[in-house]
Amino acid sequence: MHKERGSEGDPQSVVIGSFYHGRLLHFLRACPSTTPREMESAARPVSRPRFFIYIPHSPEADRSGDIPPPKRETSFDRSGHECYTCGSLPTTHVPGGPMKQSFSRSPHLSLLVSLVVLLLLPFSAIAETGANLMQPLSVAKSSASPAGGAADLIVSNINMSPxxxxSxxxxxxxxxxxxxGPVTAPASSLxxxxxxxxxxxITVPPLKVNQDWCFTTQTGPLRAWNYQITATVNPQNLVAETNYDNNxxxxxxxxxxxPQVFIRDITWNxxxxxxxxxxxxxxxxxxxxxxxxxxxENGGSGMTKWANTSLAGYATFELRGDYSxxxxxxxxxxxxxxxxxxxxTVLDEKVRILD
Incomplete structure (x- = not known):
């Protein structure tokens, strides 16, 4: 029998209950003089307990009158041993040894014991199976993929011009x-x-293995500052992939x-x-x-065009070149x-491809 006491100096701590493979033993205070060997002789040996719950009991409560002392009655069992009963919980006095007592201190304590038992009973089945109650639950990201593997979408490059x-x-x-990835990727988004x-x-079409797809857009002008372009494919993980960390x-x-004077645009027909x-x-x-x-390149005589102009404030000027x-x-x-x-002084210059 395994005996549990409270903190040192408080031997009257109450051991409310212990699970022994589904069996609940109640110990409602043990005498301070009770030894482990005596406890072993007073109860049938059982396996190692699974759960212990302690409610500390203060002896000062007896002296303060907060908890009334138990009523004791004396009787004898069939072997002639004296039995002392406290309320409805009898204990046996073994000849030559200390008295084993159980105390029913108050209805409040009885109610507390009942609540603890009700709370712990659902865990008894788990305890019987050996499940680890302290092991945290883990939720894994869904990585289900069709037979033969899954696609792997990446943003392979971002280019910009200029x-x-x-500004x-x-x-x-x-x-x-x-x-x-090793298989064709279904339609996704960017x-x-x-x-x-x-x-x-942005809708991304289905992509075969090692197939590229490009999206083009224009922005600006932007004020002078530091910026970044962020591109994420399959942002909601709606398409099964072998790797979501490279999206x-x-x-x-x-x-x-x-510059204050600049080339805003060059068009070509x-x-x-x-x-x-x-x-x-x-x-x-x-x-x-x-x-x-x-x-x-591919130039010839007469293909260079130039003009001098006095450009007023906030005005525009167009230089035209005819290569017909x-x-x-x-x-x-x-x-x-x-x-x-x-x-x-060169104020601005740009290159346009005549496609």
């Missing part, structure tokens, strides 16, 4: 999604955020302060072979400028440059 934009530039962003702007969900990619970039460069003055002061446009009489292969690059007259 690579070093200024006057429109920025083009290319976001690449790839399936690096979440894109550029410079604080969150785009609506996001981030690219950081800085927007520099742009393949059918007419005419290009137009638009120059903008963002200041209130008039500026004397020169604008020049010329091909970087020239052979302009697709992929030819056109460079437009703006300089400040008098100092020949």
């Amino acid at each position: 690579g070093k934009p200024n 006057n530039d429109q920025i083009t962003v290319w976001t690449f999604v790839k399936n690096v 979440q894109l955020q550029v410079g604080g702007k969150l785009y609506p969900p 996001k990619r981030i690219r950081k970039f800085t927007v520099a302060q742009g 393949r059918s007419t072979k005419v290009w137009v460069a638009e120059v903008k003055n963002t200041s209130s002061a008039r500026v004397e400028i020169g604008v020049t446009g010329f091909p970087l 009489s020239f052979n302009v292969p697709a992929g030819t690059r056109l460079k437009v440059r703006v300089i400040k007259k008098g100092t020949n």
